[in-house]
Amino acid sequence: MTTPKLAIGLDIGGTKIAGAVVDDDGGVLAELVEPTPEESDAAAVCAVLLDLIERFRAEHEVHSIGVGAAGIVEWPAGRMLWAPNNSYRDWPIREQLEKLTGLPVVADNDANVAAYAEARLGHRDSGNDREAPYANMALVTVGTGIGGGLVLDGRIYRGPTGLAAELGHMVLNPDGPECGCGNHGCFEAYASGTALTRMGREAASDDPDGLIARLGAEQGEVTGHTVVTAVQQGDPTGRALFARLGRWLGVGIASLANIFEVQAVVVGGGLVETGELLLEPARVAAREYAFAPTARGVTPVVPATFGGDAGKIGAALLALEHAQP
């Protein structure tokens, strides 16, 4: 009897814990999701994980388990040192789950495993074909902040702490707007949801009779969502703000592409759901700031394939590749 090549991928977030049974091609055979327990210490979170694992194993024979989680995860030890939204600290999750399940386990940072999923199995720019994995790829997730991960020379770049690449704190202009981190002009300060909120508020203050200001008054405050709504209603100011946001996204993407000569920059996160509104100006700027485009070509800017599923799929793929029975 051969072990089928299936793994359980688990993605531990601040509000939910998502799981899937995944095959070696990234195909999802089963999915489950549970809320993150309010008391999010190791014992409570572990109980949820074990419940999910048991339910999956009742239906599928799996080779291994992969866990992705926000925060600092020691690789390859699989110890969760710290999480931004959960209360567990210094939790040897890999060791504990291996003991309790009898299966080999890997654990890594959620952005790392998401980048891994996109590099291994994300759609190619050329269309929907699944071709060779990207050996060199950056994932830029545009949400409240800018996060992401790097796959370099075929490997996840983890850095000294395992926290993955802090792409959002690349400096795009030292005299730029203040970033949440306290610096000025970070990528995140220019091209995130927070930046869109800031730009929307400036626009509302500049034009108190404009659509953004009026929508903001209805909603109680102007946020990035207000700007998206304004654009959906055909507001030219909103479109101009998106063009500016997309342009800065493209400048950051070009900078990453210039440094690493990545084969693609994959854009994920909530804001990529606005599609070409964001990606088109990003592509224009990425081309404008590309280094030696004649010799090297221009790095493609592509939307993420797996969206919110990238974490659990990437965790399972990593388990299939690295977990040692």
Added chain:
Amino acid sequence: MTTPKLAIGLDIGGTKIAGAVVDDDGGVLAELVEPTPEESDAAAVCAVLLDLIERFRAEHEVHSIGVGAAGIVEWPAGRMLWAPNNSYRDWPIREQLEKLTGLPVVADNDANVAAYAEARLGHRDSGNDREAPYANMALVTVGTGIGGGLVLDGRIYRGPTGLAAELGHMVLNPDGPECGCGNHGCFEAYASGTALTRMGREAASDDPDGLIARLGAEQGEVTGHTVVTAVQQGDPTGRALFARLGRWLGVGIASLANIFEVQAVVVGGGLVETGELLLEPARVAAREYAFAPTARGVTPVVPATFGGDAGKIGAALLALEHAQP
């Protein structure tokens, strides 16, 4: 009889070919240098390399040969595809040298092997102790342009072409001055010898009676060297320009450190010979723009240990580690 752990390191530049016999601790037992032949095709350069190798082998028993060269070198194949200043193209140097010498050979980009030497054996910030190698380190070489290399997770980052990291074309301000590459606001456009020349010319034009303008008139034109001379003569304008250059260097260093959480940024290249004049403002800015300095500390900015010898030493170290007899 055991083979002594010695390798020959060869650094092929546009004007000279430098060689050394190096031990596993980076110690140099012998050195030779020859001009690069005017007709710098594969045959002519190979003849010089073989002559150096023969002279070294007459005195030392070596384990292997490492070659570093500017341009695009395919790793691990060791094929030199292209060089900026030499005329050889698509030259299978590794294969050819292995056949002609009977020794195992590795060949890599010169910035890659220089970064490797600094990461493996460069002095530590704490003093002159040789401690553990840096697993994560950026080498930034400040000369006419900005070059460098990255060692990430203990490995040289080579990227898809082997050309190494193009650190000089990170974007530090999309509205900044034009770079030699045609873009605007690259790291190189702000913090290189070329940038110093540009700033010196602006200063001379703003103050035609100032020392920089007068020295420039004597020398025929204002260059970065003119600014260095002015500083040596106590010129406050020259000092201010260095402070600005160093500040931009620090911003770029901070950006690299933020992305990668490198353990050190090592600064090499001709301009680092100005010492603290450049490094002090760079350290201040690197601290100012550091991400989460309280949690992560501030990445040390240290001058390169091996200077112009880093290429041949790094090539030899790489051979000792990777060349397969």
